[in-house]
Amino acid sequence: MRGLNRFLSINGKPVKTPVVLASMAGITNAEYVLERAAHVGAAFIGGFSLDAATQEAARKMVEAGRTEFSEGFDEIATELAMLEGTDVVIGLNLRGATPDAYVAAAREFGKDVIYEIDAHCRQQPMIDAHCGEYLLYNTDALCDIVRALHAEGVCVSVKTRAGVTDDRLLARKLWAAGADILHVDLMDTGYTRIRQIRNSCPLTLIANNSINAPDKMMDMFSHGADMVSLARSANVATLQLLDRYIRATAEENGWYNAPKQLCRGGDLRSLTFCCMPVKQCPLLPTLDTIGMSRQEYLALKQELTDGTELSKGSHTCFGSLAWCCKSSTPCMFRDMTLKSLPLAKNEYMAIKRELSDGIMEKIFADVPTDC
Numbered sequence: 001m002r003g004l005n006r007f008l009s010i011n012g013k014p015v016k017t018p019v020v021l022a023s024m025a026g027i028t029n030a031e032y033v034l035e036r037a038a039h040v041g042a043a044f045i046g047g048f049s050l051d052a053a054t055q056e057a058a059r060k061m062v063e064a065g066r067t068e069f070s071e072g073f074d075e076i077a078t079e080l081a082m083l084e085g086t087d088v089v090i091g092l093n094l095r096g097a098t099p100d101a102y103v104a105a106a107r108e109f110g111k112d113v114i115y116e117i118d119a120h121c122r123q124q125p126m127i128d129a130h131c132g133e134y135l136l137y138n139t140d141a142l143c144d145i146v147r148a149l150h151a152e153g154v155c156v157s158v159k160t161r162a163g164v165t166d167d168r169l170l171a172r173k174l175w176a177a178g179a180d181i182l183h184v185d186l187m188d189t190g191y192t193r194i195r196q197i198r199n200s201c202p203l204t205l206i207a208n209n210s211i212n213a214p215d216k217m218m219d220m221f222s223h224g225a226d227m228v229s230l231a232r233s234a235n236v237a238t239l240q241l242l243d244r245y246i247r248a249t250a251e252e253n254g255w256y257n258a259p260k261q262l263c264r265g266g267d268l269r270s271l272t273f274c275c276m277p278v279k280q281c282p283l284l285p286t287l288d289t290i291g292m293s294r295q296e297y298l299a300l301k302q303e304l305t306d307g308t309e310l311s312k313g314s315h316t317c318f319g320s321l322a323w324c325c326k327s328s329t330p331c332m333f334r335d336m337t338l339k340s341l342p343l344a345k346n347e348y349m350a351i352k353r354e355l356s357d358g359i360m361e362k363i364f365a366d367v368p369t370d371c
Contacts, residue, residue: 010089011180012155017039019239020206021033021036022230023046028046030045030078030083033086038240039239043091044091044157046071046093048093050072050094050095053097054131056129057128091155091157092109093159095131096131097131102115116156116157117142117145117157118132120161122161136160139165139170142173142174143176146177147177147178149178150179157180158181158182160182163187167193180204182204184208185208186207191220198267199268202364206229207220207229210233213241213242217242221257221258222257222266225257230242251346252346254349254350255349255353259273263282270356271283272355272356276318277298300362301359305320309343309347310355313334316334321334326349327345
């Protein structure tokens with residue numbers, strides 16, 4: 001297996017587990033992270049108010065009793081110092097009214113942390129300060145901030161709330177602007193929304209909201225999430241449960257967030273499991289949707305599997321493992337081939353993941369310019 005890389009890397013660092021701590025308006029600080037560090041791969045601390053407008057909004061909220069909104073720019077260095085040496089990838093959840101506020105933070109704290117734009121907070125003083133959910137209604141302003149941070153060469157995350165705007169269009173706009181991560185509070189929309197976003201962009205996707213059990217976590221992973229995050233339910237016992245479950249899944253299955261097959265509601269990553277386009281099935285309209293002809297699909301899979309174990313399997317339905325389905329789907333021809341090679345099912349799935357990565361790179365090779 002791939003060790004730490006059996007999951008993914010963010011900001012150039014491998015994460016030990018795809019379980020994340022989401023920020024909670026100042027509750028998520030360094031002490032909070034360190035208490036949970038054994039069972040999370042990344043954590044966003046804050047949120048921190050960066051400029052006069054958001055600091056004034058925070059002051060009003062503290063006066064109204066919301067003391068958790070008190071964190072400001074001056075606290076960031078202290079919090080980061082406490083986290084030095086941890087194996088958790090750290091991000092800063094930030095509120096600011098202008099691109100300059102975010103750029104100042106990036107220049108102050110460098111490239112070792114992720115800069116997460118808070119386009120999520122729906123408290124009225126923050127909206128009045130032109131941050132938080134205000135940015136979901138004013139996506140040009142949001143994209144200006146993304147572009148400014150991207151120009152600084154730092155890793156950019158955007159924390160959003162699903163269902164406020166067209167999530168698919170927003171994902172494409174943020175991708176075009178230079179974002180790296182989309183951290184989505186799914187509210188009550190569920191995994192169908194994460195699949196729609198996955199099919200719209202190649203960004204790293206973090207699914208958030210009420211993911212407090214293995215079945216909920218796996219629903220997100222099998223429909224397109226790269227990571228899942230917890231906030232108020234992030235007690236140590238829950239994090240430990242999710243962490244242990246996904247580590248065991250990665251070891252046993254070889255692909256921790258393998259998609260469902262396309263014919264069972266899978267996202268575009270599931271093209272790795274599809275057979276040749278010779279019958280009426282969901283593959284054909286999917287190819288039409290992404291603008292890929294049948295011949296292009298055939299050629300792409302053959303090119304990406306040439307010289308790999310997936311090029312073998314003359315006794316399978318279509319002459320090679322390139323066209324074979326997910327390991328959890330019963331198939332005696334595939335299993336006979338795997339046994340004869342020999343190739344363990346988890347290794348087969350790991351190679352299928354590499355094939356999927358190649359297919360997704362082809363689908364999303366061109367950054368959109370029309371959004």
